[in-house]
Amino acid sequence: MRIRSLLALAAVGVSLAACSTVDRFDAAGDVHALLVAIRDNDRAGFDAHVDRQALKGQIEARLMDEARQRQPGDKWMAVAAVLAGPVADVAGEALIRPETFHAAANYYGYTPDRPLPGRVAIASALRPAGDGRVCAAKKDGPCMLIFTREGSTWRLTGFDPQAANLHLKR
Template sequence: MRIKALLALTVATLSLSACATADRYDAAGDVHALLTAIRDRDRAAFDARVDRQALKYALEARLLEEARKRKPDNSLMALAAALAGPVADLAGEALIRPETFRAAANYYGYTPDKPLPGRVAIAAALRPAGDGRVCAAKKDGPCLLTFTREGSVWRLSGFDPEAANLHFKR
């Protein structure tokens, strides 16, 4: 009885591991397409692999978090809350474009003078992030970019600005 339970647990664990690997490999194709769009400054291909609304929500959440850290009085916090959405919309339009993401691509080693790695190499740099998402991380570093599956396409849906600041301030 114990052997059957152990075998069932092993099969379940391997199945879950295979799903995570399949997600990473599947996402790697779309991440490669995004990197190609960034490198080539192809706005249409870039837009097809980016969830603008999710990124704008991330910007808005970051603005609100910064406002809370400053511990303003209630009226300033209310003003910050009222302005966070419109400011995130404006910032999103200005920042969510191929040129802006070149710094992230350069951080991961995808510089214009080097060929882009293949799907397997990209998959190795992705890690499961829960809820069917994957994130791009360099070796044991923090996740910088998060991708979410929408239908059959993986799209950039989040980023960690603090992780980005650690590497882009230099």
């Protein structure tokens, strides 16, 4: 009886690991397409693999967090809360573009002077991030880019601006 339980538990573990590997390999093609679009400043390719609403939502949430950290009763907290949505929209338009993500693409080896990483190499840089999402990270590094499956396409839905060292091109 105990052996059956262990075998059943092992089978469930292998199934879950296989699903995670399939998701990572499946996502790798779209992650590759996004990173190529970033490297080549291809706005249409970039937009096809980015969920602007999710990224703007992340920017808005970050602005709200900053506002909440102010002293209670601070008049600027109320102003920041009212302006968070419009500011996130403006910031989203300014920041959610291929040029802003060049540092992240370079980090993953997408530079004009190097051969492009293969799908298996990309899949190995992805790890499950919960809720069916995957994140791009090198070895034990931080999750820089987070991807979520939307229909048949994996799209960028989150990022860590500090980890990715994102900046505007000047």
